[in-house]
Amino acid sequence: MPVLEIKNLKIDLLDAEGNKKGRILRGLDLTMDAGEKLALVGESGCGKSMTALTMMNLLPTRRMKITEGSMTFNDRDLLKLKESDWPAIRGKEIGIIFQDPLTALNPVMTVGKQVEETLRSQAGIAKDPLAEVARLFSEMGLPDPKRIYHQYPHQLSGGMCQRICIAMALAASPQLLVADEPTTALDVTVQSQILQLLKNEMEARKFALLFITHNLRLVQGFCERIAVIYAGQVVETGLTGNVLKNPMHPYTESLLAAMPDRGKTGDSKVDLGWVPTPTDEITGCSFAARCNRSKPECSKIAPLATRKNERTFRCFYPL
Amino acid sequence: MLLSLVNVSHRFPGRKTLWGTPESYVHALTDVSLELASGEILGVVGESGCGKSTLGRCAVGLIRPEVGTVRWNGEDIFSLEPDSAGKLRSGYQMVFQNPYASLNPRQLVGSMLREAVQQAGSNDGEKEKEDKVNQLTEQVGMSRADLRKYPHQFSGGQRQRLALARVLALNPKMIVLDEPLSSLDVSIQSSILKLLKNINENMGVGYLFISHDLQIVGSLSHRVLVMYLGKIVEEGPTNRVLSQPRHPYTQILLSSSEGKFSGLKGDPPSPTMEPRGCPFSSRCPLSEKKCGETSQDLLIVEKGWKVACWKAI
Numbered sequence: 001m002p003v004l005e006i007k008n009l010k011i012d013l014l015d016a017e018g019n020k021k022g023r024i025l026r027g028l029d030l031t032m033d034a035g036e037k038l039a040l041v042g043e044s045g046c047g048k049s050m051t052a053l054t055m056m057n058l059l060p061t062r063r064m065k066i067t068e069g070s071m072t073f074n075d076r077d078l079l080k081l082k083e084s085d086w087p088a089i090r091g092k093e094i095g096i097i098f099q100d101p102l103t104a105l106n107p108v109m110t111v112g113k114q115v116e117e118t119l120r121s122q123a124g125i126a127k128d129p130l131a132e133v134a135r136l137f138s139e140m141g142l143p144d145p146k147r148i149y150h151q152y153p154h155q156l157s158g159g160m161c162q163r164i165c166i167a168m169a170l171a172a173s174p175q176l177l178v179a180d181e182p183t184t185a186l187d188v189t190v191q192s193q194i195l196q197l198l199k200n201e202m203e204a205r206k207f208a209l210l211f212i213t214h215n216l217r218l219v220q221g222f223c224e225r226i227a228v229i230y231a232g233q234v235v236e237t238g239l240t241g242n243v244l245k246n247p248m249h250p251y252t253e254s255l256l257a258a259m260p261d262r263g264k265t266g267d268s269k270v271d272l273g274w275v276p277t278p279t280d281e282i283t284g285c286s287f288a289a290r291c292n293r294s295k296p297e298c299s300k301i302a303p304l305a306t307r308k309n310e311r312t313f314r315c316f317y318p319l
Numbered sequence: 320m321l322l323s324l325v326n327v328s329h330r331f332p333g334r335k336t337l338w339g340t341p342e343s344y345v346h347a348l349t350d351v352s353l354e355l356a357s358g359e360i361l362g363v364v365g366e367s368g369c370g371k372s373t374l375g376r377c378a379v380g381l382i383r384p385e386v387g388t389v390r391w392n393g394e395d396i397f398s399l400e401p402d403s404a405g406k407l408r409s410g411y412q413m414v415f416q417n418p419y420a421s422l423n424p425r426q427l428v429g430s431m432l433r434e435a436v437q438q439a440g441s442n443d444g445e446k447e448k449e450d451k452v453n454q455l456t457e458q459v460g461m462s463r464a465d466l467r468k469y470p471h472q473f474s475g476g477q478r479q480r481l482a483l484a485r486v487l488a489l490n491p492k493m494i495v496l497d498e499p500l501s502s503l504d505v506s507i508q509s510s511i512l513k514l515l516k517n518i519n520e521n522m523g524v525g526y527l528f529i530s531h532d533l534q535i536v537g538s539l540s541h542r543v544l545v546m547y548l549g550k551i552v553e554e555g556p557t558n559r560v561l562s563q564p565r566h567p568y569t570q571i572l573l574s575s576s577e578g579k580f581s582g583l584k585g586d587p588p589s590p591t592m593e594p595r596g597c598p599f600s601s602r603c604p605l606s607e608k609k610c611g612e613t614s615q616d617l618l619i620v621e622k623g624w625k626v627a628c629w630k631a632i
Contacts, residue, residue: 044504143585157586187366187531189583192575199580214505217534218578258509260538 002072003176003208004055006030009069011050011059011232013278022278024050024064026232026286029305029312032208034175039223039240040212041255045275047232048212052180055210056096057086073176091122095169095207099181101161105153111164112137112149115171122172140167141197159190166197173205180212195222216259220244228252231276231286238311248311248318251287285315293317320390321493321525322355322411327377327387333591343591347373348384349549355493358523362540362557364533364572368590370549371529375495378527379413380404409439412491416498418478422470428481429466432456435488451488459484460514476507480514487518493525500535512539533576537561542623545569548590548598551617555624565620565631568599597628605630 007029013022025047032038042048053059054071057078071078073094081089098104106114115136116129130149137145140163153161162182169177179198183191195218202209211223219226219240226244227237228251236249247253276286285291288298295317303314329348332341347370355361363371376382377389380396388395391407399407415421423431432452436443443451453463459480470478479499486494496515500508516539518524530536536543536557543560545553545568553566564570571581588601597603600610609629617625618632626632 043506159586188533188575189366189571189581190586192579192581193583195578196580196582215578216505217576221578221580255506258506260509260512260535 001034002031003034003036003074004030004032004210005070005072006051007070007072009051009054009071010067011047011054012065012067014063014065020065022280024232024278025054026282027069028229028232029234030227030237032176032210035202035206035208036225037202037209037211037223039219039226040210040229041214041216041219041226042229043214043255043275045277046229048214048229049180051229052096052178052210052212055094055176055178056090057081057083058090091118091169091174092172093174094176094178095172095174096178096180097162097165097169097182100185101158101165102153102185104165105161107153110150110152111156111161112151115164115168118168118171136167136171137164139201140164141193157190158186159193162186162190162194163197166194166201170201170205170207174207176208176210178210178212181214182211183218184213184215191218216244216256228255231282232278233286233314234305234312235287235315236311236313242311246319248313249287249315250291250293250319253319254290287315293319320354321357321359321392322353322378322527323390324351324353324374324378325388325390327351327374327384327389329373329377329382329384329386345590346549346592346594347590348377349594351387351546351549351551353544353551353554355525355527357492358519358525359542360519360526360528360540362536362543363527363529363546364531364536364543365546366531366587368548368587369546370590371531371546372497374546375413375497375527375529379411379495380408381413409489410492411495412486412489412493413495413497414479414482414486414499417502418475418482419470421482422478422485424470426469427466428468428470428473431481432466432485432488435485439489455484455488458487458518460510474507475503476511479503479511483514483518487522487524491524493527495527495529497529498531499528501531508535515539533561533572545572548587549594550598550627551625552599552627553625554617555620555626559621559624565624565626566599566628567603567605567631 009025009028011025012020013024015021028051040048066079105111112133115133119129119132133149134145137148142148142160142163183194186194213219223240226240227234230251236243236252243252244256247256276282284299284301285303288294298316303316305312305314327348328350330344330346333343333345335341351374363374365371373382377384383397391411432455433448436448436451456463456466461480500511519526528536528540540557543557544551545566547568553560553569560569561573564573571583575581583602585602596611596613597615600606615627615629617627620626
């Protein structure tokens with residue numbers, strides 16, 4: 001039973017007058033089971049963060065519009081909800097952590113107060129909030145929780161701020177946690193500590209995690225399943241080990257080849273480094289223009305998602 | 320040796336008291352020595368705040384270290400007359416982390432490159448200068464049409480290429496690259512890495528390559544230097560250090576960059592503390608009483624490979 005099912009999600013980019021200017025998501029499909037760790041991987045500008053924002057109903061609606069598709073979370077279509085329904089879901093059933101913990105926190109409020117506020121509004125605790133915050137802080141591996149309660153974000157390191165953001169996101173025990181590049185702004189050693197924390201919390205609290213990243217190396221040991229996104233479409237999904245060992249979509253292969261490794265600078269067969277922008281008109285396969293295996297029909301007909309042995313891919317000529 | 324730093328130490332003053340004397344100092348570099356041969360790529364790795372950028376800035380003379388000397392071709396760069404220092408300086412250049420902040424937003428790219436070429440050879444005729452600009456543009460993989468654009472019209476990777484072209488106009492022998500890839504996407508990183516490798520191989524330009532990513536450093540550099548809290552903890556040939564890291568910190572850094580869980584606890588101690596003993600002793604899994612008390616010199620493991628840990632030998 002999937003906890004989240006996104007089907008054929010399309011989001012348009014609007015100009016200042018509200019007319020369609022381009023397309024950000026071009027039919028995105030994604031399924032997540034309860035308690036699962038799913039990685040969403042892709043380059044900048046491919047629609048990773050927009051997917052996350054849609055799940056929280058935080059999309060900037062003046063410039064973007066959902067035109068098609070459904071997003072089913074616990075048998076309810078999130079796209080059909082009214083704004084007044086959202087406070088019961090946003091933060092309570094679906095939590096989010098952002099890339100930069102320092103900008104996610106309020107700079108003029110002590111971190112303890114911020115977490116306490118979240119606890120009050122989301123989890124509805126009344127007595128002894130300070131003790132509850134302190135308990136949450138120590139669960140997050142923060143040393144000396146009573147002292148940290150009274151500190152401001154700028155007095156703490158990036159890793160500590162991210163732990164506080166995780167504490168806030170988990171305060172109401174959501175069923176699904178969206179982590180949008182949670183470790184990109186952090187040092188490698190801190191990064192591994194934060195991943196360890198997320199892993200432990202998942203085991204204790206049993207929530208599903210959508211882990212958005214551009215770092216394939218991180219995904220390797222952390223997520224069970226992976227979805228590779230390109231130009232607003234998921235081009236390949238499957239079990240992490242299988243996808244990374246035997247990529248079927250040429251884009252996944254070139255993304256893997258671009259990773260620097262000892263003694264080699266990352267050699268990619270295709271010309272990576274640019275992605276189609278939302279305003280580009282795409283007929284056919286979105287990757288055809290950069291693909292080294294593309295044939296004439298690739299740029300005419302869009303390949304549908306094909307399912308084969310637990311793998312889904314959008315390609316006429318898979319590897 | 321092209322570049323050598325001998326026993327360089329530098330502190331930055333922290334918060335000042337009422338009388339203007341600093342309450343504490345940030346120990347950015349403590350007794351750092353390094354050598355860079357002509358055409359060599361030396362990678363410097365470490366977490367934020369370990370002093371790697373200060374090291375890069377000292378190497379090009381942007382910061383004058385409190386203690387120690389910086390030599391360029393055997394000459395102390397801080398004791399030269401301004402005239403000869405200027406001539407010497409075109410030999411060593413720097414590329415910064417954020418290419419947009421290091422390019423003038425109101426100057427056309429072409430004019431920027433012409434200015435750099437003018438600096439390098441003021442005796443050349445207009446034709447030669449124009450050729451040089453075109454050649455540089457081509458070398459970094461940009462087109463001539465790009466010369467009539469402003470920096471904001473380019474992507475991050477293209478801006479970094481332009482910053483590199485401007486530096487190459489001066490025919491440097493060595494470039495300090497301070498986190499040149501950390502603001503870029505993986506796929507763009509790999510194309511810039513390839514460009515850097517080509518320039519190194521075809522023109523013999525050496526790099527002091529500063530990065531927090533051991534994988535990136537490993538893919539490009541000949542030798543690698545690992546820093547922790549202002550000190551060098553390990554230095555050696557890249558393939559040896561990355562396949563068999565000796566220092567516990569290097570081991571942890573490597574396993575975390577591969578996405579494994581390192582088991583490392585806590586944050587690095589504050590650099591305002593007086594350095595005493597091994598800087599890593601407070602977090603080291605192998606730490607013993609002795610580690611926190613006596614400071615550890617770099618010990619030679621084998622030729623060209625040094626480790627600052629008595630347990631690693």
